[in-house]
Amino acid sequence: MQSRRSPGFWLLITLVWIVVGFLLAPMFITVPISLTPTRFVSMPDGEYSLRHYETVFTGDAWLGPLGDSAMVGIGATLIATFVGGAAAIGLWRIGGRAARIIGVLALMPMIVPPIVTALALSRAWVTLGLFDTVIGVILSHAILGMPFVFMTTSAALEGLDPRIVEAARSLGAGPFRVVRDVIVPNVRAGLVTGGLFAFMISWDEIIVTLFVSSRSVFTLPRKIWSDIRDNLDPAVAAVSTLMIVATLVAATLYLARDLLRARTGATR
Amino acid sequence: MPSPADQTASGSGAPLAHRLGRLDPYWWLVAPLLIVTIGLFLVPLFNILLLSVTDPEPGLQNYERLATASAPMRVFMTTLRICAVTTVIAIVLGYCVAYAMAHLEGLHQRLLLVAVLIPLWVSVLVRAFSWLVLLRDQGPVNDWLIGAGLIDEPLKLVRNELGVVIGMVHYLIPYAVLPIYAVMRGLDNRLLFASRSLGASPATTFFRVYLPLTLPGVFAAMVIVFVFGLGFYVTPAVLGGGRVVMLAESVSVAILQTVRWGYGAAQSVVLLVLTLILIGIMGRTVGLKRGFG
Amino acid sequence: MTATPAAGPDICLTGLSKHYGPFKALDNVHLTVAPGEFLTLLGPSGSGKSTLLMALAGFVEPTRGDITVGGRSVVALAPEKRDFGVVFQGYALFPHMSVADNVGYPLKIRRLPKPEIAARVKEALALVQLDHLAKRNPKQLSGGQQQRVALARALVFSPEILLLDEPMGALDKKLRGDLQMELRQLHRKLGRTFVNVTHDQEEAMAMSDRIAIMRAGRIEQVGAPRDLYDMPETRFVADFLGKSNFLEGRVRQADAEIAVVETADGMIRHAQRGLVLRAGDDALLALRPQKIGLGGDGADNELPAVVETAIFLGTHAEITARTGSGLVLGINLAIDRAEALPDEGTGVTLTFGAASTTAVRDD
Known part of the structure; x- marks a missing residue:
C-alpha cells in the first residue's frame, strides 16, 4: 500500500475522476440535447427550446406509455414486495436447510439472463392467456423484482433478534400477528428499499416486456426502444432528462434523509 | 462454542416445525413465492429446455x-x-x-x-x-x-x-x-x-x-x-x-x-x-x- | 397485582426428552414445580436448562414426554396459548415500541379497553419502579432498566407462571446482586410460580426455594439450596455448587452410624448419612474446604500434609496442602484462625470430623 499523500496515490485519484467523468458523461449530454430547438438530435447552438418537452407532455405518444409504465411499475412493486418480503420473513422463521435451498431458488429470476426469462415467460403467457395483458406484464416484472425485495428484507432480518418474535408469542400474539406487529415494523427499511429496487427494475425493463406484450401494453422503455431504432428523436432526450432528474431528486432526498438522521442522532 | 442445545434454546431461528405433525404456519408466508417461482418461472424455463429438443421436431x-x-x-x-x-x-x-x-x-x-x-x-x-x-x-x-x-x-x-x-x-x-x-x-x-x-x-x-x-x-x-x-x-x-x-x-x-x-x-x-x-x-x-x- | 397467597397450578414434567439427531438436549426429565415456588434450573452451558425452559414456554417441541400445568397437558398448545410470562435472555424488548407500548402489548392482544391498559401498564411499571421512563425507547435504557421492563411486560397480564431465561446474564456483578434481591421480593409479593434458568450458582442460591441441577440433558439433583449444598448426591453436584475436595477409597467396615474408608492416606471415619456405605463398597467422600482445620485437637480424622500455598484474602485464608499420597486439598480458614498462617512448605496436620464428609456417587 502506498502512503496516502504519495504522488502515485494522487495519480490514481486523477484516473479515478476521469473514470467518474466517463460514468457521468451520458447524463451531461442528454440535458442539452433535450433543449435543442431543432427537430433532429443536435447540440443547441446558443438557442434553447422546450418544444421537445411539449411533445412529451401533449398527446398520447408519450403520456400513454408513461401511464402504462406507472401502472405496471406500481402493480409489479406491490406484488414483488408482498411475495418477496413474506417469503423472506417466513424463511427467516423456518430456518435450516430447506430455507437455504429456497433462498437460492428465490434468487433465480435475478440470475437467469433476461432474454431467457423473456423467452420462457412469452411461451407461458401465451398458454395462460396473459400475453399482451396488463396483468401479464405486471406479473413478469414482479417476478424480476422479487429477488431484490427478498435480498434486502433478508438482510434487514439478519440484524433482528429472533427472540423478540418468541417474546411476542409468549405475550399472546399468534404467528401471523407477530409478523404484523413485530417483524414488519422492524424490517420496514429493507422492504422499502427492496420495493424501490423492484420499481426501478420494472420502470427500466425492456427485454422481457418486448416478449410478453405487443400493442395493448406499451411501456415507456418500449416507446424509447422503438424510437431509438427508428430515428433519433430529441424527445427521447427530453424523457431521459426527466428520468435522470427524477433519479437525482430521489437520490438527493435519500441522502438528505440520511444526513438529517445522522444529525438528529448526534444531538441525542 | 455453544452446544446445539443452547443454540435452539436461544432461538436463533428456532424451528417451530412440525408441531404435532402439522406444518410450521410460517410456510404460508413462503407459499406465494414458491408458487410464483416454480409455477410461473421454473416450469416455463423447463418448457424452453423441452422446446429446444422438440421444435420443430424431436431430436x-x-x-x-x-x-x-x-x-x-x-x-x-x-x-x-x-x-x-x-x-x-x-x-x-x-x-x-x-x-x-x-x-x-x-x-x-x-x-x-x-x-x-x-x-x-x-x-x-x-x-x-x-x-x-x-x-x-x-x-x-x-x-x-x-x-x-x-x-x-x-x-x-x-x-x-x-x-x-x-x-x-x-x-x-x-x-x-x-x-x-x-x-x-x-x-x-x-x-x-x-x-x-x-x-x-x-x-x-x-x-x-x-x-x-x-x-x-x-x-x-x-x-x-x-x-x-x-x-x-x-x-x-x-x-x-x-x-x-x-x-x-x-x-x-x-x-x-x-x-x-x-x-x-x-x-x-x-x-x-x-x-x-x-x-x-x-x-x-x-x-x-x-x-x- | 396485590400480594396473594401461594396458589395456582403445579407444573409436572414427565419423561421429557428432546433429541436433535443423536444429540440428547433433554434426556428423560422428571420434575414437579409446586404452586408459588421459585425454582431455578442450574447447570453449565449445554446442560439443557435453557432447552427445558423453552420446552415449557412452547418454543421447543419435546421428542417424548409430557408437560402438564394444573393437570392439563400443554405440549399441544402453541406458545401464545400457554399464558406464561417469559423474560428472555437479552430481554427481547421490541425496539420499535416505547417502554409503555412494550408493557401494554400483551394487554392490547387481549383486547382490553384502552383506559384499563393504561392503568395496568402504569401499575406494572410502578411495580418495577420505572413509571418515570414510560415514554422512553428501550434502546435508551440501561441493562438493569431493560430487565425491569421485560419483567413488567411478562407480569402485566397476570400469568400464573413466570419463566426467566438467564435474567441477569447481561448485567454486571454489582447490579446483579441488587436485582436478585428485588426479584426475590417480587416473588414473595406476587406469590406466583417462578422458573428461572442460570449458570450462576450464587444467583441460584440467593433467590431460589429449590434448585434443580442439570447436566447433559438430565436433572442431577433437586432440592432446597441448603440441602443441595450440605447433602450433594453426586460428585458433579458437590463440585458445581461450591467447591469440594474428594477422597477416594474402599469401605473397610461399616455400621449404621460410622463407615471406615481406607484411602491412600490412611483410614477415614465417615458418619453415615444420605448415601449408605457398606463394607467392601468403593467410596467417594466429598469434603468442603471450610470443614478442614489445621492442627490436631482430637478430631475424628487427621491427615498429615505439606502446605503448598497460603493466601490471605481478608475475610478468610485459602490454603492448599499436599498429603503423603500426593492428593492436593483446598482449605478455607476463617479469619480468626488464620492469624497464624502457616508458611509454605511447612508440615501440618489436617483435621476434620466424621460428620464433615458426604458420601457421593462418582460419575
Whole structure:
C-alpha cells in the first residue's frame, strides 16, 4: 500500500475522476440535447427550446406509455414486495436447510439472463392467456423484482433478534400477528428499499416486456426502444432528462434523509 | 462454542416445525413465492429446455446446428470476445475506483460513492441513447476531436464493437466496483502495516499482501460482470447498429424475426447453462451473498 | 397485582426428552414445580436448562414426554396459548415500541379497553419502579432498566407462571446482586410460580426455594439450596455448587452410624448419612474446604500434609496442602484462625470430623 499523500496515490485519484467523468458523461449530454430547438438530435447552438418537452407532455405518444409504465411499475412493486418480503420473513422463521435451498431458488429470476426469462415467460403467457395483458406484464416484472425485495428484507432480518418474535408469542400474539406487529415494523427499511429496487427494475425493463406484450401494453422503455431504432428523436432526450432528474431528486432526498438522521442522532 | 442445545434454546431461528405433525404456519408466508417461482418461472424455463429438443421436431438438431454452423459460432465467439474485453477493462478501472473509495475519507469518498451509484439508477436505454448521440460521426466527441485538429475524418466510434464495448464498460463498472469495495472495506489494515513494518516496500506490500487479499472481491466482480455481459441485449443492439450480434440478440432474432422457437430456445439453454455454471463456481468459492454484495 | 397467597397450578414434567439427531438436549426429565415456588434450573452451558425452559414456554417441541400445568397437558398448545410470562435472555424488548407500548402489548392482544391498559401498564411499571421512563425507547435504557421492563411486560397480564431465561446474564456483578434481591421480593409479593434458568450458582442460591441441577440433558439433583449444598448426591453436584475436595477409597467396615474408608492416606471415619456405605463398597467422600482445620485437637480424622500455598484474602485464608499420597486439598480458614498462617512448605496436620464428609456417587 502506498502512503496516502504519495504522488502515485494522487495519480490514481486523477484516473479515478476521469473514470467518474466517463460514468457521468451520458447524463451531461442528454440535458442539452433535450433543449435543442431543432427537430433532429443536435447540440443547441446558443438557442434553447422546450418544444421537445411539449411533445412529451401533449398527446398520447408519450403520456400513454408513461401511464402504462406507472401502472405496471406500481402493480409489479406491490406484488414483488408482498411475495418477496413474506417469503423472506417466513424463511427467516423456518430456518435450516430447506430455507437455504429456497433462498437460492428465490434468487433465480435475478440470475437467469433476461432474454431467457423473456423467452420462457412469452411461451407461458401465451398458454395462460396473459400475453399482451396488463396483468401479464405486471406479473413478469414482479417476478424480476422479487429477488431484490427478498435480498434486502433478508438482510434487514439478519440484524433482528429472533427472540423478540418468541417474546411476542409468549405475550399472546399468534404467528401471523407477530409478523404484523413485530417483524414488519422492524424490517420496514429493507422492504422499502427492496420495493424501490423492484420499481426501478420494472420502470427500466425492456427485454422481457418486448416478449410478453405487443400493442395493448406499451411501456415507456418500449416507446424509447422503438424510437431509438427508428430515428433519433430529441424527445427521447427530453424523457431521459426527466428520468435522470427524477433519479437525482430521489437520490438527493435519500441522502438528505440520511444526513438529517445522522444529525438528529448526534444531538441525542 | 455453544452446544446445539443452547443454540435452539436461544432461538436463533428456532424451528417451530412440525408441531404435532402439522406444518410450521410460517410456510404460508413462503407459499406465494414458491408458487410464483416454480409455477410461473421454473416450469416455463423447463418448457424452453423441452422446446429446444422438440421444435420443430424431436431430436438434437437445434444443438447440432449450433455446434456446426458458422453463423451461431460467430455469434458465440463475438459474445465471448466482447465479454472478455469488457470484463478486463471494467475490472481494472473498477479496482482503481474501489481502491480510491476505500482509502479516501469524508466528503471526497462519499462523492465518489454517489458518482458510482448514480449511473445504476439511470435507464439502460437512456444510457445507450446517450452514447449513441455522443459517439456518432456528427456527435460531440468527433466534433471536438476535429475541432481540436487531432483528426480530419470522424472516427468510427459507434455502430461497431468499439461502441458496444464502451457502452457495456460504462454499464458494468459500478457492478465491478461494489464487490471489490466491499472486500477492501472489510480488510484489516493492520496486516498492511505489519507487512510494511517487516520491511516490505509499498509495491511488494501491494502485490504480495493487498492484491491477494482482495482477490475474492475481484473474482466475484469478474463473474458478475461477465455473466451480466453474456446476457446483454439492449446495449449491443443499439450501439452495435445491427453489425454486432451477441447471444441475447441472436435469440431474439430467432424468435421475433425468423420465428424458429426451437433454435432460439437451444441458444437460450446454452446461455443459461453457461451463466449457471459461472454463478455456481462463484457460489462455491466466494459465496452467493458476498458476490452480490 | 396485590400480594396473594401461594396458589395456582403445579407444573409436572414427565419423561421429557428432546433429541436433535443423536444429540440428547433433554434426556428423560422428571420434575414437579409446586404452586408459588421459585425454582431455578442450574447447570453449565449445554446442560439443557435453557432447552427445558423453552420446552415449557412452547418454543421447543419435546421428542417424548409430557408437560402438564394444573393437570392439563400443554405440549399441544402453541406458545401464545400457554399464558406464561417469559423474560428472555437479552430481554427481547421490541425496539420499535416505547417502554409503555412494550408493557401494554400483551394487554392490547387481549383486547382490553384502552383506559384499563393504561392503568395496568402504569401499575406494572410502578411495580418495577420505572413509571418515570414510560415514554422512553428501550434502546435508551440501561441493562438493569431493560430487565425491569421485560419483567413488567411478562407480569402485566397476570400469568400464573413466570419463566426467566438467564435474567441477569447481561448485567454486571454489582447490579446483579441488587436485582436478585428485588426479584426475590417480587416473588414473595406476587406469590406466583417462578422458573428461572442460570449458570450462576450464587444467583441460584440467593433467590431460589429449590434448585434443580442439570447436566447433559438430565436433572442431577433437586432440592432446597441448603440441602443441595450440605447433602450433594453426586460428585458433579458437590463440585458445581461450591467447591469440594474428594477422597477416594474402599469401605473397610461399616455400621449404621460410622463407615471406615481406607484411602491412600490412611483410614477415614465417615458418619453415615444420605448415601449408605457398606463394607467392601468403593467410596467417594466429598469434603468442603471450610470443614478442614489445621492442627490436631482430637478430631475424628487427621491427615498429615505439606502446605503448598497460603493466601490471605481478608475475610478468610485459602490454603492448599499436599498429603503423603500426593492428593492436593483446598482449605478455607476463617479469619480468626488464620492469624497464624502457616508458611509454605511447612508440615501440618489436617483435621476434620466424621460428620464433615458426604458420601457421593462418582460419575
